[in-house]
Amino acid sequence: MLEFLKGKKNHFIGIDFGTSSIKVVEISYQNQKLHLENYGVVDLNWSNHGDEKANMKAASFEQKLNESLKSLLLKMNLSSGMAYVSIPGFSGLITIIELPEMESEELAKAIKFEAHKYIPSSLDEIAMSWEIIEHAEKDAGAALNAGKSSAFGKKIKVLLVAAPKRDIERYDRLVSGSMLDVGAIELETFSIARSLVGDDNGSFFIIDIGSRATNIILVENGVVKVNRNIDAGGNEITNAICDSMNISRQRAEIFKKGDKDFLNTTETSIVIPVLELIVGESLRIMNAYKEKNKDSKITSAMLSGGTATMKGLDQYFSRSLGVDVTIGDPWKKVAVEPAIKPLADDLGCSFAVALGLAMRGVEDYKRG
Ligand SMILES: Nc1ncnc2c1ncn2[C@@H]1O[C@H](COP(=O)(O)OP(=O)(O)OP(=O)(O)O)[C@@H](O)[C@H]1O
Ligand SMILES: [Mg+2]
Numbered sequence: 001m002l003e004f005l006k007g008k009k010n011h012f013i014g015i016d017f018g019t020s021s022i023k024v025v026e027i028s029y030q031n032q033k034l035h036l037e038n039y040g041v042v043d044l045n046w047s048n049h050g051d052e053k054a055n056m057k058a059a060s061f062e063q064k065l066n067e068s069l070k071s072l073l074l075k076m077n078l079s080s081g082m083a084y085v086s087i088p089g090f091s092g093l094i095t096i097i098e099l100p101e102m103e104s105e106e107l108a109k110a111i112k113f114e115a116h117k118y119i120p121s122s123l124d125e126i127a128m129s130w131e132i133i134e135h136a137e138k139d140a141g142a143a144l145n146a147g148k149s150s151a152f153g154k155k156i157k158v159l160l161v162a163a164p165k166r167d168i169e170r171y172d173r174l175v176s177g178s179m180l181d182v183g184a185i186e187l188e189t190f191s192i193a194r195s196l197v198g199d200d201n202g203s204f205f206i207i208d209i210g211s212r213a214t215n216i217i218l219v220e221n222g223v224v225k226v227n228r229n230i231d232a233g234g235n236e237i238t239n240a241i242c243d244s245m246n247i248s249r250q251r252a253e254i255f256k257k258g259d260k261d262f263l264n265t266t267e268t269s270i271v272i273p274v275l276e277l278i279v280g281e282s283l284r285i286m287n288a289y290k291e292k293n294k295d296s297k298i299t300s301a302m303l304s305g306g307t308a309t310m311k312g313l314d315q316y317f318s319r320s321l322g323v324d325v326t327i328g329d330p331w332k333k334v335a336v337e338p339a340i341k342p343l344a345d346d347l348g349c350s351f352a353v354a355l356g357l358a359m360r361g362v363e364d365y366k367r368g
Helices: 048-055 058-075 104-118 140-145 165-176 188-196 234-245 249-256 273-292 313-321 338-367
Strands: 011-017 021-030 033-043 082-087 093-100 126-137 154-164 181-187 203-209 214-220 223-230 300-304 324-327
Touching: 011 165, 011 188, 011 338, 021 058, 021 338, 033 058, 033 338, 058 165, 082 165, 082 188, 082 338, 093 104, 093 223, 104 126, 104 154, 126 165, 154 165, 165 181, 181 188, 181 338, 188 203, 188 214, 188 223, 188 300, 188 338, 203 273, 214 273, 223 273, 234 249, 234 273, 273 313, 300 313, 300 338, 313 324
Parallel strands: 011 082, 082 181, 203 300, 300 324
Antiparallel strands: 011 021, 021 033, 093 154, 126 154, 203 214, 214 223
16 A cells, blocks of 8 residues: 555656756556656746846745646646656766776775866765776786886776766755655766667767757767767757847747748858857767777767757758768657657657656666
């Protein structure tokens, strides 16, 4: 009975606190398959394109998120269960550091020392986790030249993940206050990688464009290898349309979401600097990766986030990056009832984070 009250054991809820909306999805794991059970989205309706949010005190910002989440969960009739929650990519850090192989105690010290290079604030305020992702033979010649005598002549690559404790505690408070249990809180970068790539082999390049931020992710054989956040996204596209066409923000937003492809035509004078910025950063990451990994190839890229469905955006990136570009499909590994399939397709990749979070629940459950 208690178990029943606490929610079904094989059901998992993903909660994505996006800048423009909160998205929630519930999936179940039955007969070794994922099934969509429930989903919902609530707009946060910030007026004045986010100025209101910027000026809001932290307490009232949290209150707004709290109320919005509660009303959404009520609508979805979700009053219990295990929830997985994301922290925005730009709040955290994901990096790979290379170290000589060493004992685990020494390693913990070395990682903390390295982390200081990336994290300016006190490490007491940061939650960190790391995982060794690669053991490699050290180039013997290089080791000798450097005059080092590493006991094993080997080096390791460590994936270091860090996020402010303050953010983790805030999301924990928000979700616990809504009667759900918190299964885990993770950076949304991992949620996106999970729903769009999973453990598929090969190299994948993902560009997630939300409303406030863009998250560029390179995944290789199921591991996030490179991650870069840009503090600009769909909002800046709307602003650029506003300025170029001299129209209101509301009209620019409608125009942006319309059927007209103004990204791949020479007849338009709309300049969108944020897209050029994303292209420049993507090319830099792709080239640096090619340089370092001679035998790994990136032959395509996937778009994700609410902006991904913008008319002509895939073609624009394909032309600018010189690779095939598709719109990612986070639903591909989830069974969806035929009756709601068109709705799920419509929501498409704006649910990549929420779905990836719920999938984390299934992963943890399978591991036992
Ligand atoms: N058809 C469309 N064409 C162009 N842009 C779109 C379309 N549909 C939604 N968008 C844009 O997608 C953005 C919202 O995407 P998403 O829901 O992924 O953002 P978010 O998660 O709330 O924000 P962030 O990840 O930055 O915190 C908005 O800027 C919205 O204008
Ligand atoms: Mg988002």
